Amino acid sequence: xxxxxxxxxxxxxxxxxxxxxxxxxxxxxxxxxxxxxxxxxxxxxxxxxxxxxxxxxxxxxxxxxxxxxxxxxxxxxxxxxxxxxxxxxxxxxxxxxxxxxxxxxxxxxxxxxxxxxxxxxxxxxxxxxxxxxxxxxxxxxxxxxxxxxxxxxxxxxxxxxxxxxxxxxxxxxxxxxxxxxxxxxxxxxxxxxxxxxxxxxxxxxxxxxxxxxxxxxxxxxxxxxxxxxxxxxxxxxxxxxxxxxxxxxxxxxxxxxxxxxxxxxxxxxxxxxxxxxxxxxxxxxxxxxxxxxxxxxxxxxxxxxxxxxxxxxxxxxxxxxxxxxxxxxxxxxxxxxxxxxxxxxxxxxxxxxxxxxxxxxxxxxxxxxxx
Amino acid sequence: xxxxxxxxxxxxxxxxxxxxxxxxxxxxxxxxxxxxxxxxxxxxxxxxxxxxxxxxxxxxxxxxxxxxxxxxxxxxxxxxxxxxxxxxxxxxxxxxxxxxxxxxxxxxxxxxxxxxxxxxxxxxxxxxxxxxxxxxxxxxxxxxxxxxxxxxxxxxxxxxxxxxxxxxxxxxxxxxxxxxxxxxxxxxxxxxxxxxxxxxxxxxxxxxxxxxxxxxxxxxxxxxxxxxxxxxxxxxxxxxxxxxxxxxxxxxxxxxxxxxxxxxxxxxxxxxxxxxxxxxxxxxxxxxxxxxxxxxxxxxxxxxxxxxxx
Numbered sequence: 001x002x003x004x005x006x007x008x009x010x011x012x013x014x015x016x017x018x019x020x021x022x023x024x025x026x027x028x029x030x031x032x033x034x035x036x037x038x039x040x041x042x043x044x045x046x047x048x049x050x051x052x053x054x055x056x057x058x059x060x061x062x063x064x065x066x067x068x069x070x071x072x073x074x075x076x077x078x079x080x081x082x083x084x085x086x087x088x089x090x091x092x093x094x095x096x097x098x099x100x101x102x103x104x105x106x107x108x109x110x111x112x113x114x115x116x117x118x119x120x121x122x123x124x125x126x127x128x129x130x131x132x133x134x135x136x137x138x139x140x141x142x143x144x145x146x147x148x149x150x151x152x153x154x155x156x157x158x159x160x161x162x163x164x165x166x167x168x169x170x171x172x173x174x175x176x177x178x179x180x181x182x183x184x185x186x187x188x189x190x191x192x193x194x195x196x197x198x199x200x201x202x203x204x205x206x207x208x209x210x211x212x213x214x215x216x217x218x219x220x221x222x223x224x225x226x227x228x229x230x231x232x233x234x235x236x237x238x239x240x241x242x243x244x245x246x247x248x249x250x251x252x253x254x255x256x257x258x259x260x261x262x263x264x265x266x267x268x269x270x271x272x273x274x275x276x277x278x279x280x281x282x283x284x285x286x287x288x289x290x291x292x293x294x295x296x297x298x299x300x301x302x303x304x305x306x307x308x309x310x311x312x313x314x315x316x317x318x319x320x321x322x323x324x325x326x327x328x329x330x331x332x333x334x335x336x337x338x339x340x341x342x343x344x345x346x347x348x349x350x351x352x353x354x355x356x357x358x359x360x361x362x363x364x365x366x367x368x369x370x371x
Numbered sequence: 372x373x374x375x376x377x378x379x380x381x382x383x384x385x386x387x388x389x390x391x392x393x394x395x396x397x398x399x400x401x402x403x404x405x406x407x408x409x410x411x412x413x414x415x416x417x418x419x420x421x422x423x424x425x426x427x428x429x430x431x432x433x434x435x436x437x438x439x440x441x442x443x444x445x446x447x448x449x450x451x452x453x454x455x456x457x458x459x460x461x462x463x464x465x466x467x468x469x470x471x472x473x474x475x476x477x478x479x480x481x482x483x484x485x486x487x488x489x490x491x492x493x494x495x496x497x498x499x500x501x502x503x504x505x506x507x508x509x510x511x512x513x514x515x516x517x518x519x520x521x522x523x524x525x526x527x528x529x530x531x532x533x534x535x536x537x538x539x540x541x542x543x544x545x546x547x548x549x550x551x552x553x554x555x556x557x558x559x560x561x562x563x564x565x566x567x568x569x570x571x572x573x574x575x576x577x578x579x580x581x582x583x584x585x586x587x588x589x590x591x592x593x594x595x596x597x598x599x600x601x602x603x604x605x606x607x608x609x610x611x612x613x614x615x616x617x618x619x620x621x622x623x624x625x626x627x628x629x630x631x632x633x634x635x636x637x638x639x640x641x642x643x644x645x646x647x648x649x650x651x652x653x654x655x656x657x658x659x660x661x662x663x664x665x666x667x668x669x670x671x672x673x674x675x676x677x678x679x680x681x
Contacts, residue, residue, distance in 0.1 A: 014498050021580060036502070036652065127568060127649025133402040199569055199648050352502075352579075353651045 011039050014352075018047050022125050022356045025366025029343075029359075036351050041344050045337075048370040056330035061087055061161070061297045064327070069155035071332065072368040074117060077103075077110040077146075078310035080159035085240055086306035086317040087161050091299040098286040099163035100242045105176065105279045106146060106158065108272040112183070113142040114311035115265045115272075118363040122262075123194060125360040126203055131194055138183060145175045161297060162290030173280055180273050190266070204258035208346055208358035211256060218345075219338040222313025223264045224362060228256035234309040246278045258361040265363075296325050312336050312363055336368040375467045379456040387600040388418045393634075394600075394641055401645045428589035433496065436586065440494035445587065445594040448487035451480040452601045459608050460534050462618045462625035473534040474526065477609055478519060481564070484598065485511045491595070492583035503582025506572050506652055510563060513659035514570075518560040520667035521553040524674040525613045538617030547614040552670050554614045556663060558639065561606035563659070565599065568644035572652050607636040 017028035026047035032040040052071055056064050068083045069076035081103055088095060095103075120135030143153045149168050150158040158165050194200055210220065215228045225232055231250045235243045251267035253260025301323040307316040313335025322328040339362050347355045392407070392415060399406025407414025432441065458473040460466040470476060485508055492504020526532060528549075529540045540546075547554045563570035579585070584595045611617060611632040620628030650658070 012498070123648060127571065128647060129398070130402050130645050133404065137403060193646070194648075197648065199650055202654055203648060203651055351651065351653065 010034060016355075018044075022360060023366070024121065024360075024364065027340075027364070027366045027369070029355075031352075031355070033352075038347050038350055038352065038355055041347055041355075043340055043343055045340070045366075045369050048367050050367070050371065052371045053330055053332060056327050058326065060325045061299075061327065062295075064330070065160075066155075066157045069152075069157050070367070071334065071371060072310060072312070072315070072336070072365050073155050074114040074365055075110055075311040076154070076156040077107040077150075077158060078308050078315055080156060081107055081241070082306060082308040082310070082315045082317050084159045084161055085308060086304050086319050087297070087299070089306055090302060090304040090319055090321055091161070091297055093162045093290050093293055095162055095290055096287045097242065097284050098167075099288045099290075101279050101283050102164050102168055102288065103159060104241055104243065104246075105168070105276050105283075106149065106156075106164075108275050108279075109142050109146055109176070109179075110156070111311050112269050112272050113139050113146075114363075115269050116142070118265065118311075119190075119262075122360045122363075123200075125356055126200065128194070128200075131190070134186075134189070134193075138186060141175075141179045141182065145172065145179060148172055148175070160289065160293075162293040163288045167288045173283075176276060176280060180277055183269070183273060187266075187270070195263075195266070201259065203357055204262060204361075206255065206257050207354055208350075208361060209255060209257045210342065210346065214342060214345065215256070218342040220313070220342055221335050221338065222309070222311070222363075223261050223268065224339055225313065226250065227253035227261035227264045229254055234307050234314055238307060240306070240308060242279075243275075245282065246275045248275050258357060261361050298323065298325050307333070310335060312365065312368070313339060332371060334368045334371065336362070336364045336366075337371075340364055340369055375457075376453075379453055379467075382456065383453065383597070383601050386604050387597045388422060390600040390603065390637065391418045391421075391596075393637070397638065397641045398645050401642070422593070425593045426590050430589045430591060433586055435496045437494035437496070440490050441586075444487050444491035444494065445591045447490065448484050448598045449594050451483040452598055452605065454480045455605045458534060459605070460538060460612065460617060461629050463535075465626055466535065469533065469535050472532045474522060474532050474537070474609070474613075477605065478515070478522070481602065481605065482511070482515060484602065487598075488583050491587070495583070495586040497586050499579045499581075500583050500585050503579050503585070506579075507566065507583060509652075509656060510566070510570065510572060510659075513656050514560045514563040514663070517556055517659065517663040517667040518564060520664070520671050521556045521560070522609075522613060524550060524553050524667075524671045527671070527674055527678060534612050534617075537612055538619065541616040541619065545614060545616040545619075550614065550670070550674070552666065553674075554610075556667055556670065557610055557614065558636070560663065561610060562640055562643060563655070565602045565606055565640070567599075567603070567640055569647035569649050570655060571644075571649060572655055603637055603640060604633065607633045607640070610636050 011032050011034050014031040014033045015028065016031055017023045018026040023029070028044040028047065030042045030044060031038050052067050055067055065080070065083065068079040072079050116135045116139040120132035123131040146156065147153045149166055149172055150156045210224060210228045212228045212230050215225050215230065221232065229252050231252050233250045234240070236250055248271045251264050251271065253264050299321045301321055303318070303320045305316055305318045307314050314333065315335060316333035318331040318333065319327050320329040343359065343362070347358055350358070396406045407417035410416045410420050432438070455477050457467045458470050458476055460469070488507045489504050492500040492507070525537065525546055528546070529537050531537065584592055587595060611629060615632045618625030618629040
């Protein structure tokens with residue numbers, strides 16, 4: 001709006017972020033506006049860059065563990081899992097079955113917490129304040145359960161090479177079962193309050209459509225990809241841990257719009273509950289740590305890639321080892337980064353209000369994008 | 372007249388303080404939490420403390436603003452609101468000026484808030500503010516038309532612009548029974564008129580940060596805030612007069628009945644805010660022009676026909 005006199009321009013720039021209520025972190029999006037429509041846009045990232053990958057080269061394998069919980073703080077246990085999986089494959093460590101079960105249970109609980117937070121924060125983006133507090137009420141239960149066994153409430157560092165740090169007890173199991181019952185009783189409320197709300201449907205139906213081709217072209221993964229109708233979930237397509245033992249579905253959408261991504265996430269929470277239920281039923285006894293894992297891990301020369309399904313999509317760890325106690329190079333393939341790359345194409349010629357809705361539907365974690 | 376003015380200013384301030392407290396309590400209980408509890412009984416003095424804090428804050432004027440307009444805007448939003456109280460009939464005796472164009476005066480002066488919002492948005496030299504202002508104007512124009520038309524259908528039935536006459540005409544049955552559609556339309560339009568959720572597009576915080584008042588701080592922001600809540604009171608008071616029989620009631624004194632009805636409508640408007648997500652801007656305008664205005668016209672025509680026939 002503040003144009004130089006004498007220069008005629010049809011468009012103007014709007015700087016969204018790095019501090020803006022709906023970017024959920026220090027993301028900046030430069031918008032070239034034509035009235036209220038977005039003519040062009042460019043996400044600018046890196047404000048929260050902490051050199052996580054470089055840090056790996058300066059630390060031993062064990063010392064790098066706490067970093068992972070801080071890359072994606074919302075689904076930290078998936079990141080624990082992904083990194084431990086890669087190192088275990090590299091060093092040939094066998095994980096006892098009970099430990100694998102505990103990993104699956106805690107990781108799925110964490111996924112539910114992550115999705116619940118997205119649900120609340122997204123409705124906040126759309127201007128509905130109340131669901132946010134309902135979700136946090138539910139999420140508080142998960143966080144309490146995880147707090148008991150892992151010792152922290154957000155940036156977990158619970159998995160170890162060859163197992164987990166602490167065993168779960170009866171109280172943990174009882175807590176999980178109570179939570180499963182509680183959350184199941186809430187679906188109806190969420191449906192009535194949000195999913196069937198006509199304003200919500202108008203805001204999300206047929207908005208921000210990602211076609212399957214686009215999704216594949218940009219490497220979109222997670223609920224955003226499944227919302228477009230491609231049933232790609234690492235837990236099923238490249239099974240790791242003990243996921244093959246459980247019976248669960250991969251929910252997919254049809255149109256690839258925001259509504260589909262929303263429904264996919266809600267269904268995923270229910271599937272996570274099913275996994276937890278089965279895992280609690282089948283939970284074997286036994287050790288929770290592999291024997292003889294050396295304190296100073298020194299894997300042989302080689303390289304490895306391991307991927308897990310985080311709340312946002314495929315999280316991959318690529319490790320190159322030169323036979324030292326420190327990794328030679330670690331590359332983290334983070335889902336939010338790839339998912340963000342599609343945003344410019346998606347928000348072209350939409351309104352600012354739609355842009356906020358679309359951006360929110362990706363469930364971006366900005367520290368993960370910046371690393 | 373000076374007594375009346377002092378009375379109005381006192382009422383406006385106390386009402387705003389009470390409404391902000393009420394809003395926080397309503398929101399809190401809808402969201403399963405207690406809300407403010409510390410200052411006073413159940414946090415009753417919380418808003419007083421907040422108001423004192425707001426007055427103590429530094430008034431920041433950004434460098435590049437259009438100073439006269441920027442400074443005038445918060446005052447201009449507040450003055451018409453004071454005028455509105457002149458004609459509201461709280462009880463048969465408690466009315467400052469019983470003008471014979473009372474309802475017209477209310478609609479005329481409440482439209483002036485748009486001017487202030489435009490001034491605030493334009494002078495702030497901030498793109499988010501301009502967006503907020505532009506949206507606000509489009510929204511207010513779109514929603515004032517059905518608001519006036521629904522009020523017209525009541526005026527047709529009464530045959531007078533005088534607010535006391537309108538109340539007097541409801542001695543047998545309240546107009547909400549005869550005109551339920553008009554009441555519904557009025558509540559929707561009133562919510563949009565006062566920029567309340569789900570129609571709070573001009574200050575949609577997830578898109579426009581704070582809309583037209585992004586650059587205002589301290590008591591200048593406080594005046595916008597005060598005006599919003601006072602406007603809410605005024606539209607609810609008008610709804611009470613038009614549809615709910617004004618001060619009419621049993622046993623309790625008339626002024627108590629009037630306030631009960633006003634706060635019941637305000638509670639309804641608050642309930643909307645804490646339940647619904649926000650509409651998109653174009654959906655909002657489409658809704659006004661394609662749904663509300665035709666419905667309001669149909670309602671007016673049916674009313675006119677019914678009056679002619681019976």
